[in-house]
């Protein structure tokens with residue numbers, strides 16, 4: 001059995017910088033035609049110039065890997081010092097989204113934002129430029145399982161204050177977040193990762209500690225996972241793929257202070273085919289992975305197609321020093 005879909009978009013990925021970037025571009029660009037690249041690199045992407053330089057570097061690596069069809073879609077990180085002028089210049093330079101991390105909530109977010117209203121002039125400029133606002137929706141300091149729910153009021157406030165600003169609540173993990181997005185106007189959408197469709201907190205800490213499943217936001221309950229699956233395979237265009245594939249070298253995961261992030265890039269499409277088939281929804285895989293997000297971001301269709309075949313393969317233990325999601329497991333679907 002084979003399926004062919006329009007080449008997918010990954011609307012949330014971490015490609016990192018330096019040596020890691022050189023290793024990671026191929027894992028995303030092998031399957032995805034476009035990817036929205038997150039700006040929380042060691043030296044953050046804050047301005048038009050930063051984004052242009054980062055894009056050139058990604059394209060240079062993709063060309064070396066003979067994957068020139070790949071288009072990185074650029075973001076800037078919104079921090080307390082971001083100004084409306086920075087947004088306008090970034091938009092002119094082709095940056096399509098600004099990513100906002102609450103202070104200290106995940107990898108490289110110590111410079112994140114603690115007072116959202118102070119950024120309202122920046123949101124105003126984004127609305128004018130038609131730049132998308134991507135939100136890491138968690139409130140730091142709140143009990144870890146309640147952080148996403150605690151953020152939803154802020155999401156509602158921003159969406160009401162800026163009715164024409166397109167907003168993406170990134171990597172939703174709770175039923176409450178799914179229901180909130182459904183009830184908000186059409187300027188609000190959400191991304192769903194692959195790993196949150198497969199795991200609950202029990203998989204992370206319920207038995208042995210599995211550091212390669214540890215991420216922010218952490219996976220929640222089985223009820224939450226079912227709600228995410230319902231949103232992914234459903235017919236609402238509000239929910240689309242953002243893998244949040246977030247590589248860390250094995251030593252940064254298997255240690256006393258392990259980093260948050262699940263590396264899914266090489267297995268994402270195979271895992272999605274598996275779960276969509278399990279729920280009798282294979283015909284909706286294309287919508288979730290290549291149509292809905294593209295429409296929300298107002299992007300042209302990706303180049304060509306991606307074929308998957310039902311043929312078992314074993315996920316390698318490591319890719320370039322990073323342990324992938326479902327390492328060592330046999331997956332039923334394979335990207336051709």
Ligand SMILES: [Zn+2]
Nearest residue numbers: 012014038244
């Ligand atoms: Zn992320």
